[in-house]
Amino acid sequence: MRTPVFMDHQSTTPLDPQVLDAMLPYLGPRFGNASSRSHAFGWDAAQAVERARASVGRVIGARPDEIVFTSGATESNNLALAGAAEGLKERGRHVIVGATEHRAVLDPARRLEETGFRVTRATVDRSGRVRTGDVASALAPDTVLVSLMAANNEVGTLHPLREVGEITRGRGVWLHTDAAQAFGRVRLDVEEMGLDLVSLSAHKIHGPKGVGALYVRSGLLGSWSPQDRGGGHEVGLRSGTLNVPGIVGFGVAADLARESMEEDSARLAALRDRLLAILRAELGGVELNGHARERLPNNLNVRFEGVDGEALLTALDDVALATGSACMSAKKEPSHVLQAMGLGPDQARGSVRFGLGRFTTGEEVEYVARRVVEEVSRLRRVSASDRAAH
Numbered sequence: 001m002r003t004p005v006f007m008d009h010q011s012t013t014p015l016d017p018q019v020l021d022a023m024l025p026y027l028g029p030r031f032g033n034a035s036s037r038s039h040a041f042g043w044d045a046a047q048a049v050e051r052a053r054a055s056v057g058r059v060i061g062a063r064p065d066e067i068v069f070t071s072g073a074t075e076s077n078n079l080a081l082a083g084a085a086e087g088l089k090e091r092g093r094h095v096i097v098g099a100t101e102h103r104a105v106l107d108p109a110r111r112l113e114e115t116g117f118r119v120t121r122a123t124v125d126r127s128g129r130v131r132t133g134d135v136a137s138a139l140a141p142d143t144v145l146v147s148l149m150a151a152n153n154e155v156g157t158l159h160p161l162r163e164v165g166e167i168t169r170g171r172g173v174w175l176h177t178d179a180a181q182a183f184g185r186v187r188l189d190v191e192e193m194g195l196d197l198v199s200l201s202a203h204k205i206h207g208p209k210g211v212g213a214l215y216v217r218s219g220l221l222g223s224w225s226p227q228d229r230g231g232g233h234e235v236g237l238r239s240g241t242l243n244v245p246g247i248v249g250f251g252v253a254a255d256l257a258r259e260s261m262e263e264d265s266a267r268l269a270a271l272r273d274r275l276l277a278i279l280r281a282e283l284g285g286v287e288l289n290g291h292a293r294e295r296l297p298n299n300l301n302v303r304f305e306g307v308d309g310e311a312l313l314t315a316l317d318d319v320a321l322a323t324g325s326a327c328m329s330a331k332k333e334p335s336h337v338l339q340a341m342g343l344g345p346d347q348a349r350g351s352v353r354f355g356l357g358r359f360t361t362g363e364e365v366e367y368v369a370r371r372v373v374e375e376v377s378r379l380r381r382v383s384a385s386d387r388a389a390h
């Protein structure tokens with residue numbers, strides 16, 4: 001086993017070797033522009049892109065022509081919120097987003113507010129889940145869009161999307177979901193769940209960074225407002241030369257995720273449960289953040305009473321963990337997700353996220369558990385003797 005051990009798979013994941021193999025020719029001799037219609041280089045690239053489009057769509061029950069490639073889930077979220085709101089503003093100017101969304105949804109939502117939309121932030125319960133009834137009662141005659149993440153990137157909690165989808169579909173309101181974490185890890189189906197817009201990212205499922213997709217239900221295109229102007233690529237929704245190697249990698253990563261989802265999920269959930277079991281057996285004051293059942297198989301978020309998460313991570317220089325989302329870790333503010341769940345600032349600061357991936361081994365889990373037990377015990381002894389000295 002090699003150290004440092006990477007256990008932060010909600011921030012990103014290592015490339016699957018099969019994905020790398022599939023990408024290499026497109027970084028080499030197969031370099032064509034997928035929009036070149038006049039020669040074999042272009043046709044080859046276009047064919048590869050169309051194959052990937054089908055692979056990505058298949059994971060969520062979407063048709064290939066409903067998949068728009070982007071630079072990642074951040075861009076997809078921006079495109080979804082701004083494009084939908086701009087296209088629908090004559091119908092209404094009210095949008096509902098979840099309180100625990102990723103910044104890539106919360107920031108565009110604030111932007112909408114600045115341009116005259118009303119934004120309702122749906123609160124969550126102690127486990128990080130919205131109550132379907134709260135979303136239903138927040139709907140107003142002028143609501144045009146609801147945006148709720150499929151799985152939370154800090155605590156792994158799954159929202160009741162299917163129930164919300166039934167309500168939004170009945171009311172003619174568009175439902176967007178940021179599925180960067182759920183894609184390829186839990187079952188998603190755009191028809192069954194009534195999803196109209198879905199944001200996806202390749203690098204959360206052992207694909208390359210800098211590529212993602214937005215699913216756009218085909219019937220919506222008439223109401224869509226493109227957010228950029230250029231070559232009119234991707235059915236006019238997103239201009240710019242396609243990142244062919246990245247898209248090829250995304251396609252293969254999507255195939256692998258679909259084929260191995262059941263097996264990977266069962267294996268990772270068992271490892272995650274083993275990790276929590278060891279922590280609880282060896283330490284007191286260990287609390288699970290998030291939902292006990294409705295959650296990602298590869299995430300564990302726990303708080304250690306009386307321990308500062310940052311201090312713990314600093315002590316654990318041989319293990320890669322996080323206190324919150326990667327994009328927030330530059331700031332020292334306690335997590336907005338944990339606070340929305342009702343945790344106080346100190347409880348939020350005492351929380352640590354473990355993220356497992358396809359290549360995580362049982363040996364690594366045992367090692368991480370042992371190291372965390374050692375350091376939590378040590379930090380608690382230090383603060384106890386500090387208190388005794390005062």
Ligand SMILES: *Cc1c(COP(=O)(O)O)cnc(C)c1O
Pocket residue numbers: 010011071072073074075102104149151152153178179180181200201202203204210211212
């Ligand atoms: C990682 C992540 C994003 C950002 O995705 P990128 O492809 O890195 O832009 C957005 N939302 C969630 C929930 C994520 O986990």
